């Protein structure tokens with residue numbers, strides 16, 4: 016069964032692998048940080064937050080200081096879909112921002128039907144816990 020994790024990422028619970036939601040490429044073990052399996056593209060922050068005042072004339076220009084900040088984008092190695100972008104101190108390893116207990120996730124989804132599209136918000140009630148009778 017595949018579960019939707021983010022706009023760009025899916026976990027196949029049977030194989031315990033991260034997959035790209037855009038192209039279905041198998042990325043790597045869902046028990047590890049998905050960013051390990053992606054293409055990283057670090058940016059000088061001024062590429063994204065342009066200087067407001069002339070960098071030829073001023074040391075500080077309202078653009079973030081590249082000695083203190085790197086903006087890193089993560090792409091699917093197969094299709095190039097961007098999965099995440101984060102602000103890091105230069106040299107900092109990728110943040111492990113999504114870490115599931117895969118065994119617990121399997122147990123949670125064991126009695127559920129697979130979804131065919133992502134669902135969000137209070138109207139999503141899982142079949143196993145369907146106590147919602149409508150009304151608010």
Ligand SMILES: [Zn+2]
Pocket residue numbers: 035036037038039040091092093094095096
């Ligand atoms: Zn992809």
